[in-house]
Amino acid sequence: MPWPSETNNDTAIFDLLEAERTRQVTGLQLIASENFASPDVMAATGSVLTNKYSEGYPGKRYYGGNAVVDDIEALAIERVKKLFGADHANVQPHSGASANMAVYLGLLKPGDTVLGLSLDHGGHLTHGSPVNASGILYKFHSFKVGATDERLNFDEIRELAIEHKPKLIVAGTTSYPRRLEPEPFKKIADEVGAMMMFDIAHISGLVAGGAHPNPVPFADVVTFTTHKTLRGPRGGCILCRKELATVIDKAVFPGSQGGPLEHAIAAKAVAFHEALQPSFKEYAHQIVKNAAALAAALASHGFRLVSGGTDTHMMVVDLQPFDAELTGKEAQLVLDTAGITLNRNSIPNDPRSPFVTSGVRIGTPSVTTQGMREAEMPLIAEYIVTVLRNRNDAAKVAEVRAKVAQLCAKFPVYANLKAR
Ligand SMILES: Cc1ncc(COP(=O)(O)O)c(C=O)c1O
Structure with missing residues (x-):
């Protein structure tokens, strides 16, 4: 029997996909x-592997018909181990959150003590937020960034580690703009006899491209997402020392997941291959250069950059010195109407709620993929400033919307891509 979509021409979703493609390519994507x-990553994601069940691991599956799948997953594993210099890799986690939860399941017992960065100071939900399973199942203690320099303070982390004797220290951030050196975390973990997990969800592409220190030689376990700076499909991955391989694999399957998403795993393999190319190094370094240029341009317009700047792909911008009335929520909304997409973000010790915030987070991975360089960054800053200064003037906002579309047209992505 034919699929209904072949006979009744149900275009609703495909029209919406085309609308989303247009939104993505005509606006500035600064999340x-x-x-x-890449189109290759997306082709693998939309491939026949969508159809396949393959519970288990290469050579040890619970279903038949997995010879090709085994080769694909083995290739993904081989490539990612090479990319990061890891002993062992599990490429099955469906997402970054799933990767983190699997690591906790493998390394901890419910109620065990863990140390991680507080969510409102740049950590992630899965690093012990009370509303997340990590914070519900395990006893997390949080460290914060320093009151004046807004950077991690390793003396404080060490004191907390000595006081609470965690079984695991979680390094890694979701909105922290500075380099995260692995050595100080490792030193503290060794001193208190803790294991160390490094969550490089955001910076995995920078690490792969040599634009950020690689924590693999220092951490017991490294987790990451494949869809951020690494530019792959949506998904997660775990790297670990070989002694932990069995524990980690069991924690992913059967511990916390069922059938792996082999279409996503094939796409991860494509992304790892792309990241192994010399051009990816250039890409990763350009992301960082662009972020520095955009941060400098925004600072020159009167914004305050949390921690004073950025060493990575992102910046957290305190809106208060620019306009004390302006909230992150309002900025996000009005910039969206001008085709500039970013997200509101708490600043450290934010007087406003996480739904409102006094800041926004801005990143340069997408515009760098489009081919924008330092020269375009002051222009982006200027568009942001014009929209925020004229946020009650619809005509002015529309003017910027048109300029944004013109800029993006000079840096086309997915020009020949059709939803189907
Ligand atoms: C540091 C960190 N860990 C984990 C995650 C979770 O990734 P996912 O959204 O794929 O579950 C994120 C996502 O932003 C993150 O920033």
């Missing part, structure tokens, strides 16, 4: 955790 995956 720090997003990127434009």
Whole structure:
């Protein structure tokens, strides 16, 4: 029997996909955790592997017909181990959150003590937020960034580690704009006899491209997402020391997941291959250069950059010195209407709620994929400023919307891509 879509021409979703493609390519995508995956990554994601069940691991599956799938997953594993210099890799986690939860399941018992960065100071939900399973099942203690320099303070982290004796220390951030050196975390973990997990969800592409230190030689376990700076499909991955391989694999399957998403795993393999190319190094370094240029341009317009700047792909911008009345929520909304997409973000010790915030987070992975360089960054800053200064003037906002579309047209992505 034919599929209904072949006979009744149900175009509703495909019209919406085309509308979303248009939104993505005609606007500035400045969400720090997003990127434009390559057509090859997307082809693998939309491939026949969508149809396949393959519970288990290469050579040890619970279903038949997995010879090809085994080769694909083995290739993904081989490539990612090479990319990061890891002993062992599990490429099955459906997402970054799933990767983190699997690591906790494998390394901890419910109620065990863990140390991680507080969510409102740049950590992630899965690093012990009370509304997340990590915070519900495990006893997390949080460290914060320093009151004046807004950077991690390793003396404080060490004191907390000595006081609470965690079984695991979680390094890694979701909205922290500075380099995260692995050595100080490792030193503290060794001193208190803790294991160390490094969550490089945001910076995995920078690490792969040599634009950020690689924590693999230092951490017991490294988790990451494949869809942010790494520019792959939506998904997660775990790297670990070989002694932990069995524990980690069991925690992913059967511990916390069922059938792996082999279409996503094939797309991860494509992304790892792309990241192994010399051009990816250039890409990763350009992301950082663009972020620095955009941060400098925004600072020159009167914004305050949390921690004073950025060493990575992102910046957290305190809106208060620019306009004390302006909230992150309002900025996000009005910039969206001008085709500039970013997200509101708490600043450290934000007087406003996480739904409102006094800041925004801005990242350069997507515009760098489009081919924008330092020269375009002051222009982006100027568009942001014009929209925020004229946020009650619809005509002015529309003017910027048109300029944004013109700029994006000079840096086309997915020009020949059709939803189907
Ligand atoms: C540091 C960190 N860990 C984990 C995650 C979770 O990734 P996912 O959204 O794929 O579950 C994120 C997502 O932003 C993150 O920033």
